[in-house]
Amino acid sequence: MKVALISTNILSTPPEDYGGLELVVALLARGLVERGHDVTVFAKKGSHVDGATIRELRGANDLESYKEYAPELAEFDVVHTHGWLKAEYFWKRGHPDARIMATHHGMQPPSATPPSPKPCWVGISKSQAFIFEESWSVHVPHVYNGIDVESYPFRERKEDYVLFLSRMMPAKGAHVAAWLAERTGTRVLIAGGSFGDTNYPGYVDAVKKMCEESKGHAEWVGVVSHEKKKELLAGARALLSPLITHARWPAYGDSFWWEPFGLHLVEALACGTPVLTTYNGATPEIVEDGLQGWLCPGLRDLEAKMTDLGRGPTILHSPTVIAQELRSHAEHLFSYGAMTEGYLELYERLRSGQEW
Numbered sequence: 001m002k003v004a005l006i007s008t009n010i011l012s013t014p015p016e017d018y019g020g021l022e023l024v025v026a027l028l029a030r031g032l033v034e035r036g037h038d039v040t041v042f043a044k045k046g047s048h049v050d051g052a053t054i055r056e057l058r059g060a061n062d063l064e065s066y067k068e069y070a071p072e073l074a075e076f077d078v079v080h081t082h083g084w085l086k087a088e089y090f091w092k093r094g095h096p097d098a099r100i101m102a103t104h105h106g107m108q109p110p111s112a113t114p115p116s117p118k119p120c121w122v123g124i125s126k127s128q129a130f131i132f133e134e135s136w137s138v139h140v141p142h143v144y145n146g147i148d149v150e151s152y153p154f155r156e157r158k159e160d161y162v163l164f165l166s167r168m169m170p171a172k173g174a175h176v177a178a179w180l181a182e183r184t185g186t187r188v189l190i191a192g193g194s195f196g197d198t199n200y201p202g203y204v205d206a207v208k209k210m211c212e213e214s215k216g217h218a219e220w221v222g223v224v225s226h227e228k229k230k231e232l233l234a235g236a237r238a239l240l241s242p243l244i245t246h247a248r249w250p251a252y253g254d255s256f257w258w259e260p261f262g263l264h265l266v267e268a269l270a271c272g273t274p275v276l277t278t279y280n281g282a283t284p285e286i287v288e289d290g291l292q293g294w295l296c297p298g299l300r301d302l303e304a305k306m307t308d309l310g311r312g313p314t315i316l317h318s319p320t321v322i323a324q325e326l327r328s329h330a331e332h333l334f335s336y337g338a339m340t341e342g343y344l345e346l347y348e349r350l351r352s353g354q355e356w
Helices: 020-034 062-075 088-094 126-136 174-184 203-212 226-235 263-270 299-309 323-333 336-351
Strands: 002-006 038-043 053-056 078-081 100-103 162-165 188-191 218-222 239-241 246-249 253-256 275-278 293-296
Touching: 002 020, 002 062, 020 038, 020 263, 020 336, 062 088, 078 336, 088 100, 100 336, 162 174, 162 226, 174 188, 174 203, 174 218, 174 299, 188 226, 203 218, 226 263, 239 263, 263 275, 263 323, 275 299, 293 299
Parallel strands: 002 038, 002 078, 038 053, 078 100, 162 188, 162 239, 188 218, 239 275, 275 293
Antiparallel strands: 246 253
């Protein structure tokens, strides 16, 4: 099968450090190549996937890039777009037989109406797919994002820290992590990146200041490489992800977040590291409370569990949270192989004319 995967021109595919979407596209391309398919990845300059053709996105934005590669789309059996604009649907309007499929990595639909009557949209979780179905009144299957589980170091014994690792935005809760560190006396490393902090001006500086004032409990790490991220995840007693449905920050008021997937949660499990998070979007699909970590209804519950985590040298505070079973859970549901097989089933449906 000849497959086009549309990535972004924001980060390379795979990314050098921060960037979940681009990592997922690279692993999907790898999985397809391993199964004998002819894959072209449309991605930013500097991208590389063994065995796949890279078509550089040269436009200043998604629309400009699309105008360059649109004439090439007819060459492919399936065009699978992961980009933010989904401009490929412009092309489909003039080519109704085109086999276009889209995976959206954001928390909500990019438009009030679907881009076509049968958009062949795919969710990255049941929770996200449900939102699209309710918004657009169309069927939306889901395929979980996958990772290369074997590439993540596995450790049963952990070091003396809890890790926060995510994009730097209020709804992801870096400021909550810093507050919990001081409140509970637990050492918390705060790592992650942002896109220049343009959407949330001053937030990174505010979190850094909270770390400085935390009596040494919260430590600012900032952006880390992909390999350093794995090292930190493997050594942590737990990954702390205090996702906030409604977050308020004085500089720009309220923000809303409903987690569409949570790749960092899966990466932690692959390392044998439990997850401490809130009930938010897809988190209950990844973490079952008391088995892969702990799901907390609110801030006080997070505080109580953080206090527990600060008391011992290993993660085994609960007989049901077992490091090897965390990794097995990731291997079973969230490997890039499972993701590839899920998408191949949908590609075959699309090729046979079964649009949804």
